[in-house]
Each structure stands twice: as C-alpha cells, then as structure tokens.
Amino acid sequence: MNVDLDTLRGFFAAAPFMVDLGVEPVAVGEGRVDTVLVLAHRHLQHTGQVHAGVMATMADHSMGAAAQTMAPGGHWVVTAELKTSVLRPGKGERLECEARVLKAGRRLSFTEAEVYAVSGAVRTLVMKASATMAVTVIHEPKATPC
Numbered sequence: 001m002n003v004d005l006d007t008l009r010g011f012f013a014a015a016p017f018m019v020d021l022g023v024e025p026v027a028v029g030e031g032r033v034d035t036v037l038v039l040a041h042r043h044l045q046h047t048g049q050v051h052a053g054v055m056a057t058m059a060d061h062s063m064g065a066a067a068q069t070m071a072p073g074g075h076w077v078v079t080a081e082l083k084t085s086v087l088r089p090g091k092g093e094r095l096e097c098e099a100r101v102l103k104a105g106r107r108l109s110f111t112e113a114e115v116y117a118v119s120g121a122v123r124t125l126v127m128k129a130s131a132t133m134a135v136t137v138i139h140e141p142k143a144t145p146c
Helices: 005-013 016-021 052-068
Strands: 024-029 032-038 075-086 094-104 108-119 122-137
Touching: 005 016, 005 024, 005 052, 016 052, 024 052, 032 052, 052 075, 052 094, 052 108, 052 122
Parallel strands: none
Antiparallel strands: 024 032, 032 094, 075 122, 094 108, 108 122
C-alpha cells in the first residue's frame, strides 16, 4: 500500500485515541513511520514523568502504521502482540517515535520502535518496543436487523 504523509495523517486522525493523545505523524516511507507528541500535564504520572501507557500507545500505533505502509490493498493491520521496555523516565517537552518494519509477511509483520524524550537539544531514548502485527482482510460490516 503506497502511503504518503497526507494519507498517514488521515489514518491517525481517524483514530480517536490518537487524536485525544495528540500523536501526529511527521514522516513516512515504506515500512517506516516517525511520530511526535508535544507533552502536556495530562500525559504525566503523579511522579512528573510521562506515563508508560502514553509511550506504549504512541509506539504501538506508529508500528501499526509502519506495517500498514507495506500491507496489500484491501487489508488492515492490527496488533497481535506488543512488548515494551521502559529504559528511563520520559521527561521533556515532547516525545519522538521512530517505528519500522523488520519483516513484512502475508499474515504477520514484525515491527519495532524507539521512543525518545526531547528536552531542548537533548534527545534521550526512553522506550524500546516491538510488536507482531496481523495483516487482516477488510470486511464490510454486515447489516443488522432493526
């Protein structure tokens, strides 16, 4: 599937949770997606660091989008398995995520991502993630009886 940045922005805009969080795509290529999130108080834990769930969600959706760039037409990519490792506290002005496909397959794609906390000119790796993405056929919703 050929995905340009405008198409990718539409993909993210169609996901209400991504809109609520504020995750935005900034670059796309075959098997690669970069995203950014400007941090706000609502993204933090009581300790003042970014909630791990925020970073995991950003990585998950970015990896799924990277896999979607390599999926055949008529297919969606959904997460089948997700693993995250928080390496250090996320603190800064924004998060940047770099997601890439390691191996694209007909039914499964293997992906990984790195999430960085950015504060001024300092960019610190705060999370590594990997995911197995299932490549599924898009089915039209069936009409339900009234």
